[in-house]
Amino acid sequence: MAKKKKKNNKIVKVLLLIIVMLLAVGGYTFYNYYTRIYQPNVILDSQSKYYYLKAEYNFDDVINSLYEGGFIQNRSSFEWVAEKKNLKNKIYHGKYLINNKLSNNQLVNLLRSGEQEFVKIVFNNVRTKEQLASKVSRNIEADSLQIIDLLNNKKFISKYGFNSQTVISMFLPDTYEFSWSTSAEDFFVRMAKEYKSFWTDKRKQKASNLNMSQSQVSTLASIVEQESRKNDEKPIVAGVYINRLKKGMRLQADPTVIFAVGDFSIKRLLTKHLKYDSPYNTYRYKGLPPGPICIPAISSIDAVLDYKKHKYIFFCAKEDFSGYHNFAVTLSEHNRNARKYQNRLNKLKVYK
Numbered sequence: 213m214a215k216k217k218k219k220n221n222k223i224v225k226v227l228l229l230i231i232v233m234l235l236a237v238g239g240y241t242f243y244n245y246y247t248r249i250y251q252p253n254v255i256l257d258s259q260s261k262y263y264y265l266k267a268e269y270n271f272d273d274v275i276n277s278l279y280e281g282g283f284i285q286n287r288s289s290f291e292w293v294a295e296k297k298n299l300k301n302k303i304y305h306g307k308y309l310i311n312n313k314l315s316n317n318q319l320v321n322l323l324r325s326g327e328q329e330f331v332k333i334v335f336n337n338v339r340t341k342e343q344l345a346s347k348v349s350r351n352i353e354a355d356s357l358q359i360i361d362l363l364n365n366k367k368f369i370s371k372y373g374f375n376s377q378t379v380i381s382m383f384l385p386d387t388y389e390f391s392w393s394t395s396a397e398d399f400f401v402r403m404a405k406e407y408k409s410f411w412t413d414k415r416k417q418k419a420s421n422l423n424m425s426q427s428q429v430s431t432l433a434s435i436v437e438q439e440s441r442k443n444d445e446k447p448i449v450a451g452v453y454i455n456r457l458k459k460g461m462r463l464q465a466d467p468t469v470i471f472a473v474g475d476f477s478i479k480r481l482l483t484k485h486l487k488y489d490s491p492y493n494t495y496r497y498k499g500l501p502p503g504p505i506c507i508p509a510i511s512s513i514d515a516v517l518d519y520k521k522h523k524y525i526f527f528c529a530k531e532d533f534s535g536y537h538n539f540a541v542t543l544s545e546h547n548r549n550a551r552k553y554q555n556r557l558n559k560l561k562v563y564k
Contacts, residue, residue: 248289254314255285263308264392265323267353271300274323283310283319290316299324305353307331307392331392336385338507339476344383354396362396372404374427377503381430382407385509410510418517422454427503433512434504435494438467439527442535446515452524452539454516461525463494471505480557531556 263283265274275294279287293316294300306328310319331351338344345359362368369379383403390402411426419429436450456463470478472490486493492501524539526546531553540546 249293249317250315252313253284253286253290253316254310254312254319256282256310256312258312260309260311262329263310264353265303265305265308267305267393269303269305271303274299274303278319284316290319293317294320297321297324304328305393328391328393330389332387332389334387335383335507336509338380338383338385339471339505341380344380344507348399352390352392352394352399354394354399358396359399362400368400372400375503378427378431379503380507381427381434381504383507384410385507415513415517422517428500429513429516430508431500431502431504433508433516434506435463435465435467435501436515437506437508437512438470439465440535440537443511443515445536446512447518447520448522448524448539449527449537450516450519451522452527454519455523455525457499459525460498462496462498463500465494468492468494468501468505471501529553 261283263278263281265277269277271294275287275291278284278290284290297317297320299320302324304323304326306326308322308327309329310322314322333348333351335344335347338347341360341363342356345356345363348354348359349356363379364376366376369375372379372382374382382400384406386406388402388406390399394402416426419426422429424432432450432453435453436446440446440449453463453465466481469481469485469488469492470476472492473485473488478485486495489496491497492505494501522539523541526540526543526549527537528540528546528549530536530538533556538549538552540549
């Protein structure tokens with residue numbers, strides 16, 4: 213009996229040892245899995261940081277960019293969790309706000325969700341298509357070359373009713389919210405929608421009353437925009453140009469010459485500038501130029517649509533540099549105003 217009891221005790225001890233070993237192995241395995249999945253693996257120098265998951269990224273690119281970008285400390289543990297949660301087949305490109313101390317599980321869930329951060333695009337004071345493309349591409353995934361290509365793609369922009377000269381009138385200065393992953397094509401779709409919304413039946417009727425298309429209104433508004441930054445004066449300036457158009461006179465708008473020459477640093481037009489041969493030079497050619505010389509503010513567009521009716525034919529910047537203008541009905545009156553301004557420029561030694 214004693215031998216049998218001793219043998220049984222030995223078996224129990226062995227079983228207990230096996231159980232302890234199994235528990236230890238199980239505990240270690242559980243701890244290992246737990247730390248891989250739930251322990252923080254995102255250790256940042258700040259509370260949060262933006263991560264840009266680009267459209268061309270595959271699974272390996274995501275892993276590499278997260279590790280090399282300093283978003284994850286343990287690469288292998290993140291890759292393991294990502295594989296288990298099938299991130300490879302659920303990659304949504306975009307701009308993600310990654311918070312400090314996220315676990316692998318939380319980070320994978322974020323990237324799988326596609327819940328990216330939105331960006332705000334503000335474009336104003338834009339004179340050329342290149343400037344527009346540059347401003348927009350700083351905030352969305354599409355690069356400036358992709359945007360420029362579409363702005364110059366006759367077939368593409370004709371779908372929206374524009375040509376390469378008038379297409380810039382489709383873009384209205386404002387603050388817009390986009391997803392960072394917006395493509396160049398999607399950007400155009402959105403802006404066309406905003407343009408259509410802006411041109412209400414009421415605005416269309418006002419344009420029709422002027423015998424102008426919407427693009428022509430924007431073109432004249434762009435000249436008004438460059439002539440005056442004073443919203444209360446814009447309808448008066450618009451009225452001057454409409455009076456000139458009605459009389460068949462050349463607009464002789466200085467900003468169109470500057471646009472034609474392409475030197476926006478010019479402060480004083482010279483004879484050589486006025487002789488520059490371009491359809492945008494309204495000193496040489498009658499009527500409106502082929503398209504806008506900038507993206508006009510909404511206030512400038514409405515200033516044209518609601519222009520001030522008067523008899524002024526001329527205007528010149530005031531010599532006090534207040535930003536306002538002296539208006540005149542006759543050429544002799546205008547010449548007096550112009551001399552005041554030119555004398556002021558000479559006094560300040562502004563010769564070009």
